[in-house]
Amino acid sequence: MKIYEFATNPSSRRVGIFLKEIGVEVDRVQLNVREGDNLTPEYQEKSVNGKVPMLELDDGTTISETIAICRFFAEHSGKTELxxxxxxxxxxxxxxxxxxxxxxxxxxxxxxxxxxxxxxxxxxxxxxxxxxxxxxxxxxxxxxxxxxxxxxxxxxxxxxxxxxxxxxxxxxxxxxxxxxxxxxxxxxxxxxxxxxxxxxxxx
Ligand SMILES: N[C@@H](CCC(=O)N[C@@H](CS)C(=O)NCC(=O)O)C(=O)O
Structure with missing residues (x-):
């Protein structure tokens, strides 16, 4: 699985901090949203809201929205305390x-x-x-x-x-x-x- 993000942006940082707090590491793909990397037809097709962050699972399932991604990792790792x-x-x-x-x-x-x-x-x-x-x-x-x-x-x-x-x-x-x-x-x-x-x- 991998996360599409723009590491310096606040929504991507929210997921990044959450993952560090629960001790989970995930591959990342950087998209420069200021330059419109998220506006390609391929990305817009994959992402419901068209923004970053977005999680893509190995079977192609995608999850957008910061809190939905945090919720997925909490449940997946069993570290739900946050x-x-x-x-x-x-x-x-x-x-x-x-x-x-x-x-x-x-x-x-x-x-x-x-x-x-x-x-x-x-x-x-x-x-x-x-x-x-x-x-x-x-x-x-x-x-x-x-x-x-x-x-x-x-x-x-x-x-x-x-x-x-x-x-x-x-x-x-x-x-x-x-x-x-x-x-x-x-x-x-x-x-x-x-x-x-x-x-x-x-x-
Ligand atoms: N509600 C979304 C907001 C995500 C969001 O606003 N992402 C910004 C970066 S912080 C973005 O992708 N901006 C590019 C755009 O709007 O095209 C979430 O919580 O994930």
Whole structure:
């Protein structure tokens, strides 16, 4: 099996961090999506969403979407802890994973894509939607900081897949792409971020 990815991009990094945390190694194929390597008819035929990352199994089955790929490897390796262990933990991890992804990461993606026009060769960019999405990101950050003021990790005292999503949201999307000073503004996010950044899998 192999993963098609663009190693420096946030969605590919989410899968990469997840795999390192559970100790699974997989072959990778690099696609430069900025240059449109994912836009070929062959890749678009294989991939449901046309993006990276995408997992291709030896029998030709393909799985797109970051969390679906992480879920596959969790079940395949039997190392499912990052999705929670008890029914309550599983519910909370699923809840926070979705909240951080929808309200944080994807709002951030929308802000970056629509404001920068980085993919204007393949989608309509709406600057006003970019501005609105950036505001939504800024409105979400206090919610994340509050959660981290009460917990060591996004869900309780254990690392979960929600932390991986939140780490890329804060570092890559907010700080780097959208130039929002999250770490200087939110002390609880800062302490949590530093703790994760020190873990080998996150480096
Ligand atoms: N919902 C998808 C999003 C994947 C995504 O946005 N991938 C970006 C790189 S971070 C991409 O392939 N961009 C190229 C394009 O949109 O054509 C997931 O979680 O896997």
């Amino acid at each position: 999705f929670g262990e008890t029914p309550v933990e599983k519910g909370k991890v699923e809840m926070w994973q979705r909240i951080v992804e929808f309200d944080g990461l994807y709002a951030g993606f929308q802000a970056f894509r629509n404001l920068s026009g980085v993919y204007s060769d393949r989608e309509r960019c709406v600057p006003a939607w970019g501005e609105e999405s950036k505001l939504r990101v800024q409105e979400f950050l206090p919610k994340l900081d509050k959660q981290l003021s009460r917990n060591d990790f996004v869900v309780g005292d254990k690392l979960s897949v929600a932390d991986i999503t939140a780490f890329l949201f804060v570092g890559f999307v907010c700080e780097r792409a959208l130039e929002i000073d999250v770490l200087e503004t939110y002390p609880h996010i800062q302490a949590w971020y530093q703790k994760l950044a020190d873990r080998p899998a996150f480096q």
